[in-house]
Amino acid sequence: MKSLWPAAANNNGQIMHVTPLFVFVVLLLAVAGVSGCATWNAEHKAPMVGEWIDVEGERIHAFTAGPRDADKPPVVLIHGASANLLDMKMSLGGPLSRDRFVVMVDRPGRGYSGRPKDGYALDVQARFIHGVVKSYGLKNPLIVGQSLGGAVALNYALQYQEEMTGLVLLAPVSHQWPGGIAWYNSASQIPVVGFALRRLIIPIYGQLAAEDGIEETFLPDAAPENYYQRSGLALLFRPGDFKSNAADIAHLKREIIRQQDRYGALQLPVAIMTGTSDTTVSPEIHSKTLVTQIDGATLTLFADTGHALHHSQTEKIIETIDQLSVADTTAH
Numbered sequence: 001m002k003s004l005w006p007a008a009a010n011n012n013g014q015i016m017h018v019t020p021l022f023v024f025v026v027l028l029l030a031v032a033g034v035s036g037c038a039t040w041n042a043e044h045k046a047p048m049v050g051e052w053i054d055v056e057g058e059r060i061h062a063f064t065a066g067p068r069d070a071d072k073p074p075v076v077l078i079h080g081a082s083a084n085l086l087d088m089k090m091s092l093g094g095p096l097s098r099d100r101f102v103v104m105v106d107r108p109g110r111g112y113s114g115r116p117k118d119g120y121a122l123d124v125q126a127r128f129i130h131g132v133v134k135s136y137g138l139k140n141p142l143i144v145g146q147s148l149g150g151a152v153a154l155n156y157a158l159q160y161q162e163e164m165t166g167l168v169l170l171a172p173v174s175h176q177w178p179g180g181i182a183w184y185n186s187a188s189q190i191p192v193v194g195f196a197l198r199r200l201i202i203p204i205y206g207q208l209a210a211e212d213g214i215e216e217t218f219l220p221d222a223a224p225e226n227y228y229q230r231s232g233l234a235l236l237f238r239p240g241d242f243k244s245n246a247a248d249i250a251h252l253k254r255e256i257i258r259q260q261d262r263y264g265a266l267q268l269p270v271a272i273m274t275g276t277s278d279t280t281v282s283p284e285i286h287s288k289t290l291v292t293q294i295d296g297a298t299l300t301l302f303a304d305t306g307h308a309l310h311h312s313q314t315e316k317i318i319e320t321i322d323q324l325s326v327a328d329t330t331a332h
Helices: 020-045 085-096 122-135 148-163 183-187 193-218 233-237 239-259 314-331
Strands: 007-009 015-017 051-055 058-065 075-078 102-105 142-146 166-170 270-275 298-302
Touching: 020 193, 020 233, 051 122, 058 085, 058 122, 075 085, 075 122, 075 148, 085 102, 085 314, 102 122, 122 148, 122 239, 142 148, 142 314, 148 166, 148 239, 166 314, 183 193, 183 239, 193 233, 193 239, 233 239, 270 314, 298 314
Parallel strands: 075 102, 075 142, 142 166, 166 270, 270 298
Antiparallel strands: 007 015, 051 058, 058 102
């Protein structure tokens, strides 16, 4: 019976049969090569900028800037989906650190942070960020979260509002929404399929599609110059980072449902800010609903502004942070 597997000739002209094991090894090496190159390239272009903080046995990557002895309350910046702390560093981090202490954190499993098995849970992410805050000895920080980071910031406040100055939410995900998620985030949850996707397809496809994705996220605003490089977005296309990000998104609706009826318990200064042209996180479903649930919360709508308002409305966001800081000082 003839072999079902093709044959090849060696240097001596002898026929060698290609076995299934040989094919498997070749494919495995190809997968390892592609994902390994993507990881090396991303980390070479966007190296770790901060330090690791040990929280519950995991290393959480944090970057700090600004004077520790500033009169203004410290600020903690929580990035959204697909991004890492560099996104916050290049938008709000620099200006805020001129006169206050600022902490930027890679959410668990993102950037250079480690992650527990249940790291997709909003309460777990909030707890780990709280661990970073405690490690720096910060008192009454003001928490700022953007997009999915806004959902984490909301959970942080639900757990630790008595230890906070205030809460600023930028285009936050706060409520259940209709529809599903992108195919690649769903596929990443499937055993074997997800492994192949993250290690063979995403390292190539992701980087090719990234530029269009950036433009869509920022519309109608223009993305900052060299955003892909400066934000370290290539870190997303590493297998582990992509797995964590996809899991965060895949579990997000269920996590939001668990907390969306509890926002009325928040009794601290809350400022919600969003762009009217945001097509990523609906202002109607999220921000406009959220403001009705929290006594005293304010809502600022920016006309002709998209999802990445922390880049396009930086000065007005900082003004709001300063106002909340003053309000907290007056209250005490």
